[in-house]
Structure formats: structure tokens, C-alpha cells
Amino acid sequence: MIKDEVAIWGNCLEFIKKHVNAQSFKTWFDPIKPVKVNGSILTIQVPNKFFYEWLEENYVDILRTSLKKELGEKASLEYQILVDNHRKIGKAADVEEKEEEIRNPFVIPGIKRVKTDSQLISKYTFENFIEGECNKLARSAGIEITSKPGNTPFNPLFIFGDTGLGKTHLSNAIGNGLIKKFPTKQVLFVSTEQFTNQVINAIRANTINDFMHFYQTVDVLIVDDIQFLSNRPKTQEIFFNIFNQLHQNGKQIILTSDRAPKDLQDVEKRLISRFKWGLNTDLGAPAFETRLNIFKLKMKHEGILLPEELVDYICHHVKSNVRELEGVLISLVARSALNKTPINLNLVKEVVEQFVNTDSKEISVENIKKLVAEHFELPIEKLQGKTRKRQVVIARQLSMYLAKNFTNSSLKTIGLNFGGKDHSTVIYSIKAVQDLIDTDTIFRDTVNQLEKKVQLSLNA
Numbered sequence: 001m002i003k004d005e006v007a008i009w010g011n012c013l014e015f016i017k018k019h020v021n022a023q024s025f026k027t028w029f030d031p032i033k034p035v036k037v038n039g040s041i042l043t044i045q046v047p048n049k050f051f052y053e054w055l056e057e058n059y060v061d062i063l064r065t066s067l068k069k070e071l072g073e074k075a076s077l078e079y080q081i082l083v084d085n086h087r088k089i090g091k092a093a094d095v096e097e098k099e100e101e102i103r104n105p106f107v108i109p110g111i112k113r114v115k116t117d118s119q120l121i122s123k124y125t126f127e128n129f130i131e132g133e134c135n136k137l138a139r140s141a142g143i144e145i146t147s148k149p150g151n152t153p154f155n156p157l158f159i160f161g162d163t164g165l166g167k168t169h170l171s172n173a174i175g176n177g178l179i180k181k182f183p184t185k186q187v188l189f190v191s192t193e194q195f196t197n198q199v200i201n202a203i204r205a206n207t208i209n210d211f212m213h214f215y216q217t218v219d220v221l222i223v224d225d226i227q228f229l230s231n232r233p234k235t236q237e238i239f240f241n242i243f244n245q246l247h248q249n250g251k252q253i254i255l256t257s258d259r260a261p262k263d264l265q266d267v268e269k270r271l272i273s274r275f276k277w278g279l280n281t282d283l284g285a286p287a288f289e290t291r292l293n294i295f296k297l298k299m300k301h302e303g304i305l306l307p308e309e310l311v312d313y314i315c316h317h318v319k320s321n322v323r324e325l326e327g328v329l330i331s332l333v334a335r336s337a338l339n340k341t342p343i344n345l346n347l348v349k350e351v352v353e354q355f356v357n358t359d360s361k362e363i364s365v366e367n368i369k370k371l372v373a374e375h376f377e378l379p380i381e382k383l384q385g386k387t388r389k390r391q392v393v394i395a396r397q398l399s400m401y402l403a404k405n406f407t408n409s410s411l412k413t414i415g416l417n418f419g420g421k422d423h424s425t426v427i428y429s430i431k432a433v434q435d436l437i438d439t440d441t442i443f444r445d446t447v448n449q450l451e452k453k454v455q456l457s458l459n460a
Contacts, residue, residue, distance in 0.1 A: 003070070008042055009034035012066040019062055021334035023302060028055065035080050040071045045080040048121070049194065052079050056427060057411055118179060119189045120222075124172035130297060132290030135166060138281040142170055146177035149185070149220055149252035154279040156243075156253035160260050161283035163410055164321030167256040170283070171222050174254060178220055185219040192228040193412075193422060196235045203234075212238060216245045222254040225412065226275075230266040231420045240271050247274070258413065286322065291315040295325050304333065310348050317352050320408075324355050331355075363454060365403045365417040371453050372399045375446075384419045394436075397429035398447065404430055406454050 003011075009032070017025055031051070035043040046052050055063065067075040131139050141154045157174075159167050175187045202211035215221065221242075229236050246253055257264070260282065261275040286294060292315045299306060318324045331351045336343045373380040376395045383396045396418060403414045404426070415421035436443045 003037075005034035005037040005042060008037055008070045009044065011070050012042075012063075015066040015069060016059075016062055020059075021330070021337050023330065023333050028059065037071075040074045041076050041078055042067060042071065043078040043080055047081075048119070049081055049191070052081055053411075053423060057423070060427070118175060118187045120175045120179070120187065121168075121172045121189075122176060124169045125176050126173045128297060128301075129166065129169055129173050130286075130290060130294045132286050132293075134284040134286045134290060135170070137279075138170060138283055141279055141281060142174040143177070145174055145252060145254070146181055149178055149182070150250040155247065156255055156275060156278040158255045158257065158261060158275050158278065158280045159283065160257045160280070162285075162321060163258060163408070163413065164323030165283040165285065166322055167283060168224055171224065171254050171256050175220065175222050178252075182219075186217065187220040187222070188215075188218045189222040189224065191224045192226055195223065195239070196228070196232060199235050199238055208238070212242060215242045216249075218246070218251065220252040220254070221246060222256075224256050225258070226255045227257045227259055227264055228412070228416060228420070229271070230264065230416065233268070236268050236271055240268065240274070243271070243274055247277070253278075285319060288315055291319070291325060294322055295329070298326060298329055302329065302333070304329065306332075306343060310343065310345060313345070313348055314352055318355055328352060328355055363406050365399075365407055365409055365414060368402045368406065368454065369399050369417070372402070372450060375450060375453070384417075386419065394443075397433050398450065400426050400429040401433040401447075402450060402454060405451075 013029060016029055020029070028051075031047055033045040035045050037043070046055065063077060064075075067077055126139070126143065129135075129139065138157075138159050141152075141157055144152050145154055145157060159170060161167055172189060175189055178185060178187050198211065199208075202208045229239065243253060255275065261272050261280060264272055264275075292311065295311060295315055299311075314325070314328055318328055328351055331354075332343050332347065335341075335347060335351065341347065369380055369383050372395050373383060376391060378392060378395055382392045383399055385392075387393075400414055400418060400421075403409055403417070404411070407414075409417075411423035411426045415423055415426045418426075433447070437447055
């Protein structure tokens with residue numbers, strides 16, 4: 001009997017359910033819908049680009065294993081990405097686990113119709129964004145913008161800070177607040193990676209004028225991770241023109257970045273000067289009371305209740321960012337479920353210790369690059385370049401592998417540190433290193449040596 005896509009995916013889910021905790025399964029696998037099966041290729045539908053990237057970064061191995069059980073060793077997975085939960089992103093939204101196939105995550109709608117999907121994440125609102133001294137100014141500015149978009153001193157609003165501090169949440173909250181108050185306004189949330197890929201496609205199709213016209217008709221433009229404009233002069237030029245047109249017409253611009261405008265590298269000075277026109281505000285690490293309120297809200301949303309003393313312990317020790325707090329909560333629930341034990345102080349200490357140790361690591365991607373470059377006797381610039389010499393490629397891939405294992409940097413941030421590589425390239429590099437570790441004993445020894453050097457630098 002030939003299985004259809006529903007049966008195949010159902011069997012995959014049964015396997016996955018045994019290897020992930022209930023909450024993670026509900027969050028990351030329940031929303032997935034099987035679309036079609038073609039030979040050894042299964043196509044699944046995911047809600048958005050972030051969802052796809054999260055699966056690729058955190059669950060690619062278990063997805064691969066479950067699929068091979070159903071479709072054999074040659075099994076592969078394709079993704080169909082939605083703009084939101086109601087509309088498909090065109091008919092060309094099927095993507096493989098390849099960089100080239102996901103360059104355009106949504107069809108540019110403004111060319112053929114006036115109204116476009118916002119791409120906002122609906123769950124991110126002001127109601128569930130906890131205010132503290134670390135974010136008070138940015139939040140207040142955001143609320144003011146929802147009342148008078150484009151008509152405040154906060155245009156552009158440039159929000160910056162380390163990963164996991166709420167930049168994406170706040171920018172989406174502003175967008176969702178605007179749509180609620182001004183339903184006729186066109187609000188668009190787009191990542192810099194999406195924007196860049198659209199520029200590339202528009203240039204190839206000779207539709208750059210239509211592309212720019214579409215963006216210039218948007219009422220509110222929210223661009224996430226603007227630091228990824230680095231080393232992209234053509235994209236910078238086009239964005240500069242769009243920025244000017246929007247600003248001159250009184251349209252609202254909101255930008256997020258992992259660093260302040262003055263610290264952006266390889267971005268045109270004229271563009272940086274425009275980023276400084278409005279309000280530049282940073283999101284800092286949350287204080288104890290803020291962390292406490294955030295953690296309690298997360299527990300409420302997850303339907304979890306922990307004793308006050310355990311919550312206090314967690315929030316006293318996990319200080320870095322909101323994502324770390326989320327990670328602790330997920331880990332506690334997972335371990336409790338897998339071990340069939342209650343969440344007590346001993347378990348909390350065990351989990352928190354891992355996160356605190358991670359937080360305390362002072363090793364950076366830059367430090368790792370230096371260690372690897374010294375080991376291979378290469379100039380560090382080579383690791384950031386485009387040379388395809390085998391020794392340099394191996395050193396570059398190994399640096400990405402170590403950066404993933406020893407830092408808190410996201411795949412995007414790691415890629416940025418290696419000449420602007422995207423997350424797909426980083427994923428491929430990590431997999432290539434792991435394959436060599438499994439098959440080449442000499443290379444495995446090299447990795448062990450470098451890991452010891454990294455550990456020594458951490459303990460120095």
C-alpha cells in the first residue's frame with residue numbers, strides 16, 4: 001500500500017513525539033501541515049521563515065531521521081512557507097534545505113495589488129512585552145508611534161541590543177498595534193535577508209523599478225537585523241533611496257540591529273547618518289524584577305506553575321537575556337517529563353548551572369577565529385574571505401563549528417562574522433565538520449586539540 005503525505009507525516013510525528021518534550025512538540029511540530037509527497041521528497045508547510053530557520057537550527061537531525069524511516073536513505077524535505085496563517089506565499093514557496101531555494105520568502109505583492117500581507121508575528125504584542133528600565137524608552141517610543149506613525153520625533157526608530165533582549169518582539173508589537181489602530185495602513189515587517197534576496201531577484205528579472213515602487217508605497221516599514229546590510233553596496237543603495245522616499249513622505253521606519261548605528265561595519269556613511277535622524281535606543285539586559293515578571297508571564301503562557309522560591313532562584317542566576325530564561329523553562333519541563341520526576345531545587349540548580357556556565361563564557365567568535373587561524377598558520381582575513389583553497393575552507397568551517405558550540409551567537413551572527421555568510425551556509429559548514437569528525441581520525445584529533453585550546457581560554 002502506497003502511503004500518502006498525511007500518513008507519512010503522521011508516522012514521522014509519532015517518532016518525533018518520542019524524542020522531544022510535549023511543549024516543544026506542540027510549539028514546533030503541531031502547526032506543520034503535510035502538502036505532498038513525490039517519490040522520496042516530502043513537502044511540508046510551515047507558518048513563516050522564522051519557523052523554518054528554527055527547525056533547521058534545532059531539529060534538522062530528528063526530522064532527517066524520522067523521514068529516512070519512512071522514505072529511505074534518499075529521503076529529503078522541502079518546505080512551503082506562509083506569509084501568515086491564512087495565505088500561501090505564492091506558488092513558488094517550496095524550498096529545499098538549500099540556500100538558493102529560499103532566497104525569496106515571499107512574493108512581492110505591491111507590483112500587482114495595493115494591499116500586502118504584513119508578515120508580522122501576531123503573538124508579539126505590547127500586552128505580553130514586559131516593561132523594565134532596560135527597555136522603557138524603546139517601549140514608550142513604540143507606543144507613541146502607534147498613535148502617530150511618521151509624525152513623531154522617533155522616525156526612524158532604531159532599536160539595538162544583544163540577541164534575546166526583545167528587539168523582534170518590540171518591533172512586531174509596534175506593527176501589530178498600528179494595524180489594530182489603523183487597519184487601512186500598509187505595515188510591512190521584513191528581515192534584511194529577505195529584502196536583500198528580493199533585490200537580487202528584482203535585478204535578475206529586470207523589475208527593480210517595480211520593486212522600489214512597491215516599498216515606497218508602504219506606510220510603515222519595519223526592517224529586522226539591519227546590520228546584515230554590511231558588505232552589500234547595491235542593496236544599501238536601493239535601501240537608501242527607499243528610506244529617503246518614505247521619510248520625505250512622512251512614512252514610519254523602524255529598524256532593529258545587534259549594534260548601534262555608529263558601530264555598523266561596511267555600511268555607507270550616508271545611510272548610517274539617516275539611521276541617526278530619529279531615536280536610537282538600546283535594549284539592555286533585564287534587571288531582577290523584570291526577569292521575574294517575564295518568567296512568570298512565560299510560565300502562565302505555558303500553563304506551568306513553579307514554587308516562588310524556584311522562580312526566584314532561576315531569575316537571580318540567569319541574567320543574560322529573555323531567551324535564556326525561556327531556555328531554562330523549556331529544559332526544566334523536558335527533563336521533568338523525560339525522567340518522570342517533579343521539578344525541584346536540585347533539578348533547577350542542575351539546569352541553571354548549564355545556562356549560567358554558558359552565560360559566563362567570554363569566548364567570542366573573533367577569539368575562535370584567531371585560535372583557528374593560528375593553528376592553521378593562516379592570516380585571520382582568509383577566514384572571512386571567499387577563497388576556496390581546501391585548507392582555508394576547512395579552517396573556516398571548523399571556526400563556524402566551534403563558534404556554534406562555544407558561543408551564544410545565532411547562526412546569522414556567526415555567518416556575519418565570516419564575510420556575511422547566511423545561516424544555510426553555516427548549517428552546511430557545521431554538518432561538513434561533523435562528517436569529517438566521524439570519518440577522519442586525524443581531523444578528529446585536530447578538532448580535539450582546538451576544543452582544548454578554547455576550553456583553556458575560557459578557564460584562563
